Each structure stands twice: as structure tokens, then as C-alpha cells.
Amino acid sequence: MSIYDKLSQLGITLPPVSVPVAAYLPFVRSGNLVFLSGHVAKKGGKPWVGQLGAGMETAEGRLAARAVAIDMMGTLHAAVGDLNKVTRIVKLMSLINSTASFTEQHLVTNGASELLAEVFGDKGAHARSAFGVSQIPLGACVEIDMIAEVA
Template sequence: MSQDQEIYRRIADAGIVLRAPAKPAAAYVPFVETGKLLFLSGHIARREGLVWEGQLGRDMETATGTQAARAIAQDLLGTLHAATGNLAKIRRIVKVLCLVNSTSAFTEHHLVANGCSELLEEIFGDAGKHARSAFGVAQLPTGTCVEVELVAELF
């Protein structure tokens, strides 16, 4: 099985349907390619097509935030596919930045971010392992619980 077939098989096995990038809500584009790097704008958590609102430590548990981050990873895959036309063109996921809408007492941002990171590794294997930052913020656009941006290296 070729590398691109393997990636898309893993996506299908995970029950993921690749969606087109969401229309930007402000003055930006979903992705920018420069050299061999592909920068994806922040993707917010959505559930059943609607903004997944909430604040970790107030009205949302860590496990739910982790699910939201995994849902974002699925949307990131759709944007990566739209940007490249074939996910096998991705050499590796370089960096993930995870912003968590949380109270000042919440300290499990890293566990929330795992929802995204683990899915990227599941789909891309070792090429999905990446550097990462995860931290809390007082609020995110439209009240979403999590936002993630990503940098990938292309072949």
C-alpha cells in the first residue's frame, strides 16, 4: 500500500470525513504556504457544525476539552488536504499551538492538547509527532473552548 493510500486508510478507519476549510470569520486565509512550510490558521472547536462553546475548569471537564481538540484535528486534516491535494505531500507535522479557554485555576491544558496531538500521530505515524505549546487564555473567539493552529513541512 502506498504512503498516501495508508494515510487515507487510517483516516477512514478513524471514521473521519475530510471537510473543506471553514470560511474565515475575519481578515485572514485558512493557510499560507511559504517554501516547504505550510502554516494553518487557528481552527476553533466545532460540534455538529456549531461552535463548541465552554470554558475548561468552569463548565467543561478535561476529557471534553480533549474531545474538542480531537475534533479540531479532524478539521485541520481537511485543511491540510485542501492545501496540498494529497496528505502524502506532508513530510511531517512540525508544530502545534493549542489555546484553551480556561479559568485561571485550570492546569490541564497539556491533556486537552493531547486530543489533537494523538490524532495527528495516529494518522501520520512518526511524521505526526511534533513540537507543541499549550496554554490557557481568558477567552477565545465566539466563546469556543479550544483553538489550534499548526505548521507542517512539505516534501
């Protein structure tokens, strides 16, 4: 099954690449690796604002991380022209806007990791880091960047 058939089956429409809000590129390709800049969680086209552990629960954070994964797939599609060229999702780095006492950053990040595995199968299994941070640009609750390998 093609990646696009899987996305359709899941009811996912890929968004266009977001315009950077600072001095960076949305992606850079070097050889067979594509590096995606950090994508912040969005809800209704605006930053998904919140802090885990302060009025925002893990389940909502997982949904935000899943939304980031969808945005990243849109950017990856723009970078390579065809998601079927992806040979491996190599690494995610996830930043979770959270209180000092919140310790479920890894579970929040699962929202992105599980979707990528569902869409790409074995090629979607990846290494990752999940960090709690005191703030993310625009007050977003989650920011994730990605490295992918392509044919």
C-alpha cells in the same frame, strides 16, 4: 498504508475548509512549510462553546481538540491536495479557554496531538505549546494552529 486509508479505518471524513470569519487566510504555504490559521473547536457545525474548569472537564476538552485536528487535516488536504505529501507535522499551538485555576491545558491538547500521531505515524510527532487563555473567538473552548512540512 496511505493517510486516507488510515482516516477511513478511524471512521474520519475530512471536512471542507472553513470560510474565514475575519481578515485572514485559512492557510499560507511558504516553501515546504504550510501554516494553518487557528481553527476553533466545532460541534454540530457551530463553535464548541465552553470554558475548561467552569462546567467543562478535561475529557470533553480532549474531544474538542481532537475535532480541531480533524478540521485542520481537512484544511491541510485543501492546501496541498494530498495528505500523503506531508513529511512532518512540525508544530501545534493550542489555546484553551480556561479558568485561572485550570492547569490541564496540556492534557486537553493531547486530543489533537494523539490523533495526528495516530494518523501520520512518526511524521505526526511534533513540537507544541499549550496555553490557557481567558477567552477565544466565538466563545470556543479550544483553538489550535499548525505548521506542517510537505514534500
